[in-house]
Amino acid sequence: MADFKSLPGFREFYPEDRAVLDHLFKVWRQACRRYGFREWESPVLEPLELFTEKSGEEIVRQLFNFEDKGGRQVSLRPEMTPSLARMVGARANGMAKPIRWFAIGENYRYEKPQKGRLRAFYQLNADLLGEAGPTADAELMALCADCLLGFGLTSNDFRIRISDRTLWFRYLEGQGVPEPKIAGVLNVVDKLERGSPEELLKAMNLAIQDTACDAVKLLEAARRFAAINSIADLEKLAAGDAPMMARLEDWRQLLSTVEALGFRDCVTIDLTIVRGLAYYTGFVFEAFETGGDARALAGGGRYDTLVKKMGGPDLPAVGFGMGDVTVRDLLQSKNLIPTYADGPEFYVMILGPEARATALADVAALRRAGFRVEYNFRDGKFGKLIQTAENIGASYALIYGGEEVAKGETKVRCLRERVEGMVPRADLVPALRAVREEGIKAILP
RNA sequence: GUGGAUGUAGCUCAGUUGGUUAGAGCAUCGGUUUGUGGUACCGAGGGUCGGGGGUUCAAGUCCCCUCAUUCACCCCA
Incomplete structure (x- = not known):
């Protein structure tokens, strides 16, 4: 070098x-x-x-x-x-x-x-x-x-x-x-x-x-x-x-x-x-x-x-x-430089090959809607992926596994508060807009 | 352009009067028996010791040159 x-x-x-x-x-x-x-x-x-x-x-x-x-x-x-x-x-x-x-x-x-x-x-x-x-x-x-x-x-x-x-x-x-x-x-x-x-x-x-x-x-x-x-x-x-x-x-x-x-x-x-x-x-x-x-x-x-x-x-x-x-x-x-935080808003965790196509369709839809979204390129274990979401500074994890895909829902987890809620995939974009505005409580019962 | 100080892993630094294959912490990557994370444990990658030359059986260590960084001067649209 x-x-x-x-x-x-x-x-x-x-x-x-x-x-x-x-x-x-x-x-x-x-x-x-x-x-x-x-x-x-x-x-x-x-x-x-x-x-x-x-x-x-x-x-x-x-x-x-x-x-x-x-x-x-x-x-x-x-x-x-x-x-x-x-x-x-x-x-x-x-x-x-x-x-x-x-x-x-x-x-x-x-x-x-x-x-x-x-x-x-x-x-x-x-x-x-x-x-x-x-x-x-x-x-x-x-x-x-x-x-x-x-x-x-x-x-x-x-x-x-x-x-x-x-x-x-x-x-x-x-x-x-x-x-x-x-x-x-x-x-x-x-x-x-x-x-x-x-x-x-x-x-x-x-x-x-x-x-x-x-x-x-x-x-x-x-x-x-x-x-x-x-x-x-x-x-x-x-x-x-x-x-x-x-x-x-x-x-x-x-x-x-x-x-x-x-x-x-x-x-x-x-x-x-x-x-x-x-x-x-x-x-x-x-x-x-x-x-x-x-x-x-x-x-x-x-x-x-x-x-x-x-x-x-x-x-x-x-x-x-x-x-x-x-x-x-x-x-x-003077400590007047804002902290550098530009992790994605949402990290999509794809847990298996059967969930991938569904997850990617949502990734694309969210990106078109203006959200910053990343996802795992290779299938991984749950613990590893949530760790990755944490490490790259994501605000929320979106979980796509067999259960969620079967029900037509997405699990949204707030990394900071460690709480999660379910959202029907059909409502994903408006629901996540609400989450962006009000936090995870917007989709909690 | 002139003078002083400093150069070892991505970062912060060890490295004995010159003596085997140059180390640590942090960071990175992988793993700890296949759905819930910041801790812990195991492991891996990563360095021509800024570069070149010299002295020596032997140089990260000593000498010379050079490059870069940094501080001061000059200058500062």
Whole structure:
């Protein structure tokens, strides 16, 4: 078997694992549908340029890319947003706005696997296109929260940290950073929490090369700004700065919408979040677990220029992604994964060759009626078969022996309660529907 | 991409200073004299000890390489 191991960073899902994945998808899908989002899908394999176009050549190191037999440079998708931008862009003119779309798909990144990061992972993507106002951002944050609350998590288990690249741009302009350099400075800001002082200074110096700025002072200013966590403090700082004040109005609208929707407990202002990606243009947010590891569960933000950059119309957009790996870990640690039970509802025990044809006819009828039914392929002894029914997790055993077949009846035994009753074969389907609803007592005298 | 730790049955692990044919528990399958089960008893299958090379009369055990897992860094759409 050693020669056929699965590739590093790729997971195999045995039925009990696949059931967990199904649970994640189900909760996500339900939440998205409640918000009026429609599901879409795109190819797993795409032209390499689709991804380098948006993120630059350096992204190739993280891409699962290769040359196909036709000599095309291709890559497994590392994310779905470029495909979304292409699809929406192609038909946006004819679509009713705002567009609410979600997708659940497997994505691939060529990285060294470690905890919470694999080479293949599933991700929920939800995007809202065609609405530029902060109410759309609020809607996405609410959906993001509901995609976590739907598992039984509470607002104490995670927090959505909201930040704003627009605000950062205004602030850094005010600090004298020329516009083309701001994105680079924000990349340094992104590392404020993790980097050592020397590394940060070095990175900042690089980012403000050929400008009049002072790296030490700018780092200090960035730290001060990042530490702000209330609208009131932002107002003090923005006094007299008209664009900044205007942006704060957007903030107030965002937060009041989030509050009106009932999610104020789930969000917090945290300007340390800037997101590494340059295509974000306004509000950005990340959901973190509040427990020990504080790992990121989801991330997103506004990307108003991307669709146009991908060749589509000028279409404002906001979206987020949520991965299956960290969510699964969190749910496991909180004991919020439902127990895996998918044994058959009915196990048909065929006790001898004379009963087989009769039993199989009923098996088929029950299956047509929508019941989950299994039966023994080879005739067996009673004790063995009832043990099998128990072991595979069946709820009820249906017993077909000489006695039952002769009387035209089926014996139904509840494995859990260890009681049994007789049902005429002619009434089997309606009788078992009653049993499914009310339990074995439905057919007891 | 860099560094540390770890690889023995499906799972959890034993395995003496190197010493016969590598073990246990759980799980799986079969049985305990042919219609009532979660316990008990008996039995079976299942391992090139991650892979390759070396040292030795002898390697699961010591050495080298490699692969994988895992943790940290880098990165994180």
